[in-house]
Amino acid sequence: MNIMNIKIKDKVIEYPIIQGGMGVGISLGRLSGAVAREGAMGTISMVNVGYREEDFYRNTLAANRRGFKKELKLARSLSQGRGLIGVNIMVALNQYEELVKQAVEEKVDYIISGAGLPLNLPELVGDADVLIAPIVSSLRALQLIIRVWSKKYDRLPDFVVLEGRGAGGHLGFKRGELEGGKSLEELTMEVGEYLNDTGIPLFVAGSVFDGYDLRKYRELGATGIQIGTRFIGTYECDADERFKEFIIGSRKEDLTIIDSPAGLPGRALMNDFLKSIERERKPSSRCINCLRTCNPKTTQFCISDALINAVRGNIEEGLIFAGSNVDRIEKKVSVKSIIEGIIEEYEEI
Numbered sequence: 001m002n003i004m005n006i007k008i009k010d011k012v013i014e015y016p017i018i019q020g021g022m023g024v025g026i027s028l029g030r031l032s033g034a035v036a037r038e039g040a041m042g043t044i045s046m047v048n049v050g051y052r053e054e055d056f057y058r059n060t061l062a063a064n065r066r067g068f069k070k071e072l073k074l075a076r077s078l079s080q081g082r083g084l085i086g087v088n089i090m091v092a093l094n095q096y097e098e099l100v101k102q103a104v105e106e107k108v109d110y111i112i113s114g115a116g117l118p119l120n121l122p123e124l125v126g127d128a129d130v131l132i133a134p135i136v137s138s139l140r141a142l143q144l145i146i147r148v149w150s151k152k153y154d155r156l157p158d159f160v161v162l163e164g165r166g167a168g169g170h171l172g173f174k175r176g177e178l179e180g181g182k183s184l185e186e187l188t189m190e191v192g193e194y195l196n197d198t199g200i201p202l203f204v205a206g207s208v209f210d211g212y213d214l215r216k217y218r219e220l221g222a223t224g225i226q227i228g229t230r231f232i233g234t235y236e237c238d239a240d241e242r243f244k245e246f247i248i249g250s251r252k253e254d255l256t257i258i259d260s261p262a263g264l265p266g267r268a269l270m271n272d273f274l275k276s277i278e279r280e281r282k283p284s285s286r287c288i289n290c291l292r293t294c295n296p297k298t299t300q301f302c303i304s305d306a307l308i309n310a311v312r313g314n315i316e317e318g319l320i321f322a323g324s325n326v327d328r329i330e331k332k333v334s335v336k337s338i339i340e341g342i343i344e345e346y347e348e349i
Contacts, residue, residue: 006223008131008201009158011109013084014039016224017214017339018161018203019231021088021112022169022321023047024304025311026232026239029071032085033078034236034335041084043112044071046099048290051308060288061095065102072106084109086131090170091116092262092291100124112161115170115262117145122153131158135205137165137172139190159201161226162191166207168229168323170264171257178257178265184208185220192221209325211345229323236335240313244332246271246320252327258319261303263293267323272316273309277301 006016019035021027023045032042050056050067068087075085087103089096092115103111104125113121114135121132134157136142142160149155164184165173173181182190188204195202204217205226214225231237232247250269258274260266268274276282277300284302291303303319310318 006201008110010129011084011131013041014082015339015343016201016203016218017041017342018112018205018224018226019043020205020226020228021045021047022228022232023049023088023090024051024307025049026237026243027088027228028238029074030078030238031231031234031236031335032071033075034234035231035339036075036079036083036085038336038339039083040339041086041110042075042079044068044075044085044087046087046089046103047093048288048304048308051311057286057288060290061098064095064099068099068102069106072108084131086110086112088112088114090114090262091118092264092293094289094292096292097124104128104130110158114161114163114172115264117141119145119148122149122155133157133159133161133203135161135163135172136191137163138187139194141172142191142194156198157200159203159223160191160195161203161205162187162222163226164204164206166267166324167205168267168326169321170260170262170266173265175257175259175265185216188217188220188222196221207324209328211342211348214342214346229326230329230338231335232322233329233332234335234338235332239311242313242315243310243318243320246315247322247326248329248331250322250326250329252324255322255324255326259300261294261299261301262291266321269320269322269326271318271320273301273306273318282306 017040021043027045032044035042050063053063056063086109110131112133201223203224203226204222208225254269256270282301287296306319
């Protein structure tokens with residue numbers, strides 16, 4: 001099966017590989033630009049993308065807008081005109097509408113949106129030349145999105161990301177659904193069959209790691225794959241080196257499921273921070289009102305503070321999201337070697 005030059009609407013990628021958006025600050029301009037340079041899809045996470053700006057806590061939206069401009073400029077410079085560069089924007093963000101509109105203004109190639117159902121995404125994007133894609137974890141969720149988009153906006157998704165239970169970070173399942181239920185393979189066949197007549201490309205995510213996975217899911221009806229955690233173990237990842245080393249040194253048994261202030265379960269690595277919030281609340285002393293679902297008066301911890309601590313290398317006071325294949329990351333490598341390896345493995349069979 002040829003995987004060269006996959007067309008999504010009017011845009012073309014050399015390889016059907018999406019680097020998943022990881023925030024805060026894990027996938028910014030350096031990582032996304034490196035992925036795009038290899039002919040794939042590099043994704044900037046827009047969750048508090050301006051956290052390094054001096055006025056971030058005083059003027060969060062302006063800082064995020066400024067920070068995004070810098071990261072997008074860097075990504076485009078590094079990509080050397082190859083691949084696609086897009087963004088991941090969580091529906092749960094209070095700044096969701098503003099960030100989507102900025103992404104459109106800056107002419108990103110695509111917008112991926114999850115952590116909630118992006119029912120009004122077509123309205124925010126309008127007729128701009130940008131691909132839009134929901135992240136879903138079930139056929140039912142996708143059917144609802146397509147029904148609403150078709151009826152209200154006469155629009156379909158340009159591609160779909162199907163995320164299984166093995167993903168890192170926020171999960172589109174209830175806690176009780178994380179064990180048992182349909183496998184990612186079963187979900188891929190189900191969603192792939194539903195999308196078959198539409199021509200909408202399907203990308204599969206969550207416990208996806210290599211070229212053998214790419215081959216397997218393409219045979220089940222997918223167009224390509226989305227990979228997140230594996231790209232943390234790269235020279236180009238935007239996180240602090242201590243964050244990367246923590247990921248590389250982690251084992252599968254270090255993973256745990258948390259209840260996020262975003263109102264969703266999340267897969268993360270156990271550390272002193274997670275142990276401490278089992279005993280006491282850790283509210284923020286400088287809330288930036290980032291999540292629609294978070295009540296700062298009752299939340300067990302501030303997810304923004306925890307993620308920013310982690311990306312800056314303050315591991316034991318931070319939240320480290322990771323996928324179920326984290327134990328397979330053995331050493332730091334280049335983005336180029338990962339993508340070339342995936343293609344070689346795919347073509348082996």
